[in-house]
Amino acid sequence: MIDRTALASDYKRNGYVSHVPILTQKETTGLRSQLQTFIAEHGQDPRFHDWCYFKSHLVLPWIADLARHPNVIAAASALLGPDLLLWNSFVPSKAPKSEGLFGWHQDAAYWQIAPLDKIITLWLAVGDVTPANGGMKFIAKSHDFGQLSHESTFDPKSMLRRGQRITEPFSDEATVDGDLAAGEASIHHPLMIQGSGPNGSDDWRYGVSFNIVAADIEPHPGFPESVYYLSGEDRNQDLIREQSPDAALSGAALAEFKRAEDIAATKYAVVANTGSDGK
Ligand SMILES: O=C(O)CCC(=O)C(=O)O
Numbered sequence: 531m532i533d534r535t536a537l538a539s540d541y542k543r544n545g546y547v548s549h550v551p552i553l554t555q556k557e558t559t560g561l562r563s564q565l566q567t568f569i570a571e572h573g574q575d576p577r578f579h580d581w582c583y584f585k586s587h588l589v590l591p592w593i594a595d596l597a598r599h600p601n602v603i604a605a606a607s608a609l610l611g612p613d614l615l616l617w618n619s620f621v622p623s624k625a626p627k628s629e630g631l632f633g634w635h636q637d638a639a640y641w642q643i644a645p646l647d648k649i650i651t652l653w654l655a656v657g658d659v660t661p662a663n664g665g666m667k668f669i670a671k672s673h674d675f676g677q678l679s680h681e682s683t684f685d686p687k688s689m690l691r692r693g694q695r696i697t698e699p700f701s702d703e704a705t706v707d708g709d710l711a712a713g714e715a716s717i718h719h720p721l722m723i724q725g726s727g728p729n730g731s732d733d734w735r736y737g738v739s740f741n742i743v744a745a746d747i748e749p750h751p752g753f754p755e756s757v758y759y760l761s762g763e764d765r766n767q768d769l770i771r772e773q774s775p776d777a778a779l780s781g782a783a784l785a786e787f788k789r790a791e792d793i794a795a796t797k798y799a800v801v802a803n804t805g806s807d808g809k
Contacts, residue, residue, distance in 0.1 A: 534608035545673030546718040552601045553713035562656050564592050587619040588787045591775045603761050606742045609650055613745035613762030620739050624664040624729035629687045631728050633695035638720035639680040642753035646720045648744035655710035656736035664729035670704040672723035756793045
């Protein structure tokens with residue numbers, strides 16, 4: 531049961547919340563098996579990485595359904611109000627004994643959308659997550675530090691598109707490990723300093739991450755954005771609407787994914803021309 535009042539006050543104070551109960555054990559087991567099948571069947575496909583790190587809900591119906599799970603909506607609406615859109619989803623799995631990591635970063639450094647108080651990231655654990663298997667770390671209250679500068683390192687171990695990391699000094703005294711039990715989620719603010727290390731364990735680290743926005747979010751002028759309807763009143767005509775996938779990786783789903791990629795490519799072309807950084 532989600533305590534919406536406590537969730538909202540903890541999030542406001544710390545910039546993140548943890549141990550938000552989302553899925554039952556049975557639901558988590560079912561989701562994990564879908565994820566395992568997806569990895570087993572498509573892990574070697576040259577497009578696998580794209581499907582995992584950009585709008586996975588457009589190619590995998592079970593990710594689109596998960597975004598509309600009543601507990602995802604309850605948690606997100608406690609922070610953003612009832613009218614919700616899904617801006618992005620991804621599936622950041624880490625294989626056993628793998629080196630992939632996320633350096634310290636703030637998501638907002640790469641986003642051309644505002645205001646930041648109308649965006650959350652809900653990261654759902656699809657198995658137990660600990661520091662040993664590459665779970666996320668946060669710097670508590672760092673959403674109050676403001677936007678810090680980042681650089682692109684292109685570190686091959688980084689799971690961020692350009693290996694971005696923060697370049698300015700900041701205090702990491704308030705680092706907290708975001709361990710989660712399977713079926714629980716953490717939720718963080720776009721200015722939260724976060725990262726995660728490699729998976730040194732013998733098991734996979736499975737997770738699904740959603741960037742959920744309030745319907746009155748505004749893309750920066752010249753930066754088109756597409757979104758997937760989640761709940762409440764669908765009232766923002768400045769955002770391009772995305773269609774639900776009819777089946778996993780179907781022709782129609784792949785065409786919709788390509789359409790969203792083309793919209794994002796327009797955005798990244800603007801980013802390249804302005805020198806700011808895209809995730
Ligand atoms: O999955 C992870 O370990 C980190 C994800 C992350 O950094 C993000 O959601 O921005």
